[in-house]
Amino acid sequence: MRSLTIKDVADKAGVSVATASRVLSGHPSTSAEARTAVTEAAQELGFRPNAQARSLRKTTTETIGLVLPDVRNPFFADLAHAIEQRARDFKYLTLFGNANESAEQQDRYFDVMLSQRVDGLIAAPLGDLESLRSILDSGIPTVFVDRVIADTDVPSVTPDNVTGVQEAVRHLTDQGHRRIGYIAGPQSTSTGRERLAAYQDALASTEADDDADLIFFGDFQAASGAAGARHLLELAEPPTALLAADSLMSIGAIGVCNERGIGIGADLAFVAYDDIEAFALLNPALTVIAHDVDAMGRQAVEMLTQVIAGETPASVILPSRLIIRGSTPPLPGGTAL
Amino acid sequence: MRSLTIKDVADKAGVSVATASRVLSGHPSTSAEARTAVTEAAQELGFRPNAQARSLRKTTTETIGLVLPDVRNPFFADLAHAIEQRARDFKYLTLFGNANESAEQQDRYFDVMLSQRVDGLIAAPLGDLESLRSILDSGIPTVFVDRVIADTDVPSVTPDNVTGVQEAVRHLTDQGHRRIGYIAGPQSTSTGRERLAAYQDALASTEADDDADLIFFGDFQAASGAAGARHLLELAEPPTALLAADSLMSIGAIGVCNERGIGIGADLAFVAYDDIEAFALLNPALTVIAHDVDAMGRQAVEMLTQVIAGETPASVILPSRLIIRGSTPPLPGGTAL
DNA sequence: GGCCGCCATGGAATCGTTTCCATGGAATCG
DNA sequence: CGATTCCATGGAAACGATTCCATGGCGGCC
Numbered sequence: 193m194r195s196l197t198i199k200d201v202a203d204k205a206g207v208s209v210a211t212a213s214r215v216l217s218g219h220p221s222t223s224a225e226a227r228t229a230v231t232e233a234a235q236e237l238g239f240r241p242n243a244q245a246r247s248l249r250k251t252t253t254e255t256i257g258l259v260l261p262d263v264r265n266p267f268f269a270d271l272a273h274a275i276e277q278r279a280r281d282f283k284y285l286t287l288f289g290n291a292n293e294s295a296e297q298q299d300r301y302f303d304v305m306l307s308q309r310v311d312g313l314i315a316a317p318l319g320d321l322e323s324l325r326s327i328l329d330s331g332i333p334t335v336f337v338d339r340v341i342a343d344t345d346v347p348s349v350t351p352d353n354v355t356g357v358q359e360a361v362r363h364l365t366d367q368g369h370r371r372i373g374y375i376a377g378p379q380s381t382s383t384g385r386e387r388l389a390a391y392q393d394a395l396a397s398t399e400a401d402d403d404a405d406l407i408f409f410g411d412f413q414a415a416s417g418a419a420g421a422r423h424l425l426e427l428a429e430p431p432t433a434l435l436a437a438d439s440l441m442s443i444g445a446i447g448v449c450n451e452r453g454i455g456i457g458a459d460l461a462f463v464a465y466d467d468i469e470a471f472a473l474l475n476p477a478l479t480v481i482a483h484d485v486d487a488m489g490r491q492a493v494e495m496l497t498q499v500i501a502g503e504t505p506a507s508v509i510l511p512s513r514l515i516i517r518g519s520t521p522p523l524p525g526g527t528a529l
Numbered sequence: 530m531r532s533l534t535i536k537d538v539a540d541k542a543g544v545s546v547a548t549a550s551r552v553l554s555g556h557p558s559t560s561a562e563a564r565t566a567v568t569e570a571a572q573e574l575g576f577r578p579n580a581q582a583r584s585l586r587k588t589t590t591e592t593i594g595l596v597l598p599d600v601r602n603p604f605f606a607d608l609a610h611a612i613e614q615r616a617r618d619f620k621y622l623t624l625f626g627n628a629n630e631s632a633e634q635q636d637r638y639f640d641v642m643l644s645q646r647v648d649g650l651i652a653a654p655l656g657d658l659e660s661l662r663s664i665l666d667s668g669i670p671t672v673f674v675d676r677v678i679a680d681t682d683v684p685s686v687t688p689d690n691v692t693g694v695q696e697a698v699r700h701l702t703d704q705g706h707r708r709i710g711y712i713a714g715p716q717s718t719s720t721g722r723e724r725l726a727a728y729q730d731a732l733a734s735t736e737a738d739d740d741a742d743l744i745f746f747g748d749f750q751a752a753s754g755a756a757g758a759r760h761l762l763e764l765a766e767p768p769t770a771l772l773a774a775d776s777l778m779s780i781g782a783i784g785v786c787n788e789r790g791i792g793i794g795a796d797l798a799f800v801a802y803d804d805i806e807a808f809a810l811l812n813p814a815l816t817v818i819a820h821d822v823d824a825m826g827r828q829a830v831e832m833l834t835q836v837i838a839g840e841t842p843a844s845v846i847l848p849s850r851l852i853i854r855g856s857t858p859p860l861p862g863g864t865a866l
Numbered sequence: 867g868g869c870c871g872c873c874a875t876g877g878a879a880t881c882g883t884t885t886c887c888a889t890g891g892a893a894t895c896g
Numbered sequence: 897c898g899a900t901t902c903c904a905t906g907g908a909a910a911c912g913a914t915t916c917c918a919t920g921g922c923g924g925c926c
Contacts (some may be wrong), residue, residue: 195588197882208906213884221903238666243644244590245882248581248911251532255641263606273600276627280634285641288625290613297617304592304622307580326575414806446810469751470807473783534912545876550914558873582912585881 196239205233216241247309255285256496257305259298259315261339262412263290265440267466267485268316271338274489275314282497284311293378293412295319302327312496317341318381333499337492340382340507347499349491349508353386354393356481356512357435360463361394363479363514364433368523369461370400373431374407375420375441384412387437387465406431410441417444425454432523433461439468442478461520476518483512533576542570553578584646592622593833594642596635596652598676600627602749602777604803604822605653608675611826612651619834621648630749632656639664649833654678655718670836674829677719677844684836686828686845690723691730693818693849694772697800698731700816700851701770705860706798707737710768711744712757712778721749724774724802743768747778754781762791769860770798776805783811798857813855820849 202212207226215222215230233239247253258275260268276286287310291298295318302324305313312333317324321343327334328344336348364372374391377384388407395402408423410416417436421444424431436442442464449456456462457476464471467482488510498505539549544563552559552567570576584590595612597605613623624647626638632655639661642650649670654661658680664671665681673685701709711728714721725744732739745760747753754773758781761768773779779801786793793799794813801808804819825847835842 195882198884199882209883210885210906210908211904214904217884219885221905223904226904238663240640240643240667242585242646242882243641244581244585244646245911246884248579248585248882248913249884251911253581255645263600263610264603266601266603266606269600269603269606273627273629277629285626285638288627289622290610290625292610292614301622303577304580306577307583308592309579309581329575330577443806443810447806450810450812450814468807469780469784470805470810473780473787473807474810475787475812477787532912535914536912546913547876547878547915548874551875554914556915558875560874563874579912582881583914585883585912586914588881 195242196237198239198241201230201233201237201239204237205229251309252311253309254283255287255308255310256312256314256493257289257301257308257310258286259289259291259301259305259313259317261291261293261298261316261318262440263288265412265438266468266470267439268338270485271316271489274486275337275493278490278493282493284493291318293318295323299323306330306332312500314492314496318378320380333496335492335496335499337488338383342382347495347505347507349488349495349510350382351483351488352509352512353383354390356465356483356514357387357390358394359514360435360479360481361391361398361400363516363520364435364461364463365398365400367433367461367520369431369433371403371406371429371431372400372433372435373420373424375417375424375434375436375445376407376409377437377441378411379409381412384437391435410437412438412440414440414444414447417441418448419444421445421448425449425452425460431460433463433520435463435465437465439464439466439471442466442471446474457519457521461523463514463520467515472517474519476521479517479520480515481512482515483510532579533574535576535578538567538570538574538576541574542566588646589648590646591620592624592645592647593649593651593830594626594638594645594647595623596626596628596638596642596650596654598628598630598635598653598655599749599777600625602775603805603807604776605675607822608653608826611823612674612830615827615830619830621830628655630655632660636660643667643669649837651829651833655715657717670833672829672833672836674825675720679719684832684842684844686825686832686847687719688820688825689846689849690720691727693802693820693851694724694727695731696851697772697816697818698728698735698737700853700857701772701798701800702735702737704770704798704857706768706770708740708743708766708768709737709770709772710757710761710764712754712761712771712773712782713744713746714774714778715748716746718749721774728772747774749775749777751777751781751784754778755785756781758782758785762786762789762797768797770800770857772800772802774802776801776803776808779803779808779815794856794858798860800851800857804852809854811856813858816854816857817852818849819852820847 198212202209212230215227279286289301314335316338336346340348376388408420410420464478464480467480471478495505539546549567552564616623628635651672653675671683673683677685713725745757747757801815801817804817808815832842
């Protein structure tokens with residue numbers, strides 16, 4: 193079954209290939225007869241232009257690449273959705289690649305997307321400048337979202353990783369907590385680093401303990417949250433409150449608490465990162481550090497279109513805020529202020 | 530900045546374009562000198578072959594398209610992940626499109642992916658045979674996953690939508706329930722139809738009520754689950770147990786219960802579809818109808834490679850099973866058997 | 867030593883589209 | 897009415913890779 197080309201359409205319509213192409217791509221100088229003949233012929237044959245050939249000639253593909261670390265993380269699923277919907281408004285189709293928190297898979301996606309000549313790239317990158325060198329050098333319009341890479345001038349839209357954590361720590365100390373455990377994200381990501389630093393800074397300005405062993409380093413996946421909870425709860429002097437740096441690690445940690453019969457809220461205060469729908473359903477509902485995922489996605493797409501247009505938009509930081517729910521009541525026997 | 534072509538590499542390496550191409554695509558008859566010269570030149574220039582040109586000449590793109598109804602539904606996020614990982618094993622890159630439960634967006638993705646000449650397509654389709662006619666007619670290797678379209682011979686891998694529901698209904702009646710509300714999925718999807726039919730059949734073989742108004746028709750999204758819960762709980766004779774046909778509607782429904790202070794388990798038994806990680810964290814944990822998402826994804830990819838190879842694999846139905854947890858205790862004042 | 871065949875190589879055709887350029891006819895203007 | 901512009905059209909070049917085909921060198925074999 194040889195594939196159907198524009199030549200078949202042209203033949204059927206009795207015009208030249210050039211005319212057929214003009215009609216099909218909406219070029220103004222075409223006659224009414226040519227238009228109807230070609231349109232009908234194309235319709236009848238079920239012609240679908242070969243995008244490869246088209247974008248080989250034009251240098252644009254009308255697609256953007258999106259590389260995110262983990263589809264199964266609800267935060268990134270929401271982000272992907274937001275980006276995709278906004279990109280549609282600009283007639284871009286979003287090709288979504290899931291890096292699975294692996295630098296190697298991420299780089300493969302970058303490579304293939306560059307080969308596919310996407311018109312632009314949105315990514316929440318992992319790894320360092322060196323490994324991304326080839327993307328940046330390729331000159332493809334790029335915007336970072338959620339995460340950034342140090343020492344690049346790639347425009348980015350990121351959450352405010354400081355304020356939310358500060359508020360959370362202050363809230364917990366206000367509730368009487370002095371030992372606040374922290375399940376950190378990987379230090380190879382900007383969000384992991386910034387949130388940890390914010391936690392440490394916030395602690396420093398309170399009277400709460402800042403023992404290094406209150407910090408557990410996870411990898412943003414559920415299993416490491418579980419490991420973190422186990423480790424922290426088994427300390428000689430365990431924390432009375434827990435803060436986890438993303439939603440999946442929160443899920444893992446809460447699973448461990450349930451297993452051990454430790455009541456969230458009652459026996460252990462808990463603050464999760466990212467306002468996942470399911471967190472509001474827990475009983476008690478979870479106090480979370482939330483940010484506006486939709487805004488982040490929309491912003492990233494808008495910035496990318498600017499970069500594609502040759503502008504250099506300024507990076508944006510979107511606010512986070514603490515949403516206080518039932519998982520962080522005052523510490524029962526705690527040293528009330 | 531004119532883009533870098535294989536000709537630049539050939540010039541730098543001092544060989545012809547043909548030789549450069551052979552080296553870069555691993556053709557056997559190349560000399561060691563040519564190999565090193567070309568490889569070095571390509572490396573040094575940072576050459577990245579243009580995939581458009583390449584797949585215009587070869588007729589394969591080494592990509593598969595994946596069109597799913599909703600990334601934000603954890604079931605589909607997991608499915609996408611499973612498909613993507615298995616596709617990697619076959620050297621396929623997965624281009625993922627999110628149809629957003631909209632036939633129009635779905636069709637646009639199909640269209641673009643066909644234009645991009647993906648080597649194959651995996652989809653959880655919505656809509657009817659007519660609207661998908663053009664995809665099926667195009668002859669592109671296709672596999673349906675999770676959902677199917679009636680009257681096609683497209684191979685599919687679907688969950689057993691009957692057994693799980695049957696077990697759930699039986700379990701609930703065993704626990705003493707006589708009024709079991711059902712929040713159904715859209716009847717435009719095969720899963721929506723089959724699960725509803727299974728619920729109705731299962732009810733018929735018990736002594737439980739089978740009032741039509743125990744059924745609410747949702748659309749697989751959270752808001753409709755909430756609407757369904759509101760509607761069912763306000764019936765003159767409200768159900769004592771609720772069964773929802775997917776995870777997002779379950780989340781919506783549980784949200785309403787929390788709002789109204791209706792205790793899941795205590796005041797209302799609840800069975801959700803799909804075993805989402807977060808469901809196990811609720812207190813009490815949710816009884817769910819589970820299926821093996823990973824297996825479904827892997828199976829779909831394997832079937833697709835068979836279709837691409839020209840074979841016609843038989844459709845597969847994967848088992849579902851009921852996982853009983855705390856949300857379905859015996860009905861307190863219920864007519865125990 | 868001559869012939870055959872293999873292998874690395876370069877030139878050119880090819881994939882399917884868009885677009886440049888030349889052409890000829892119609893329309894417009896003074 | 898003649899000159900100029902405009903516009904629809906077709907032929908052919910171009911995009912950047914792969915691959916067919918022809919060629920020439922070399923080794924092996926009788």
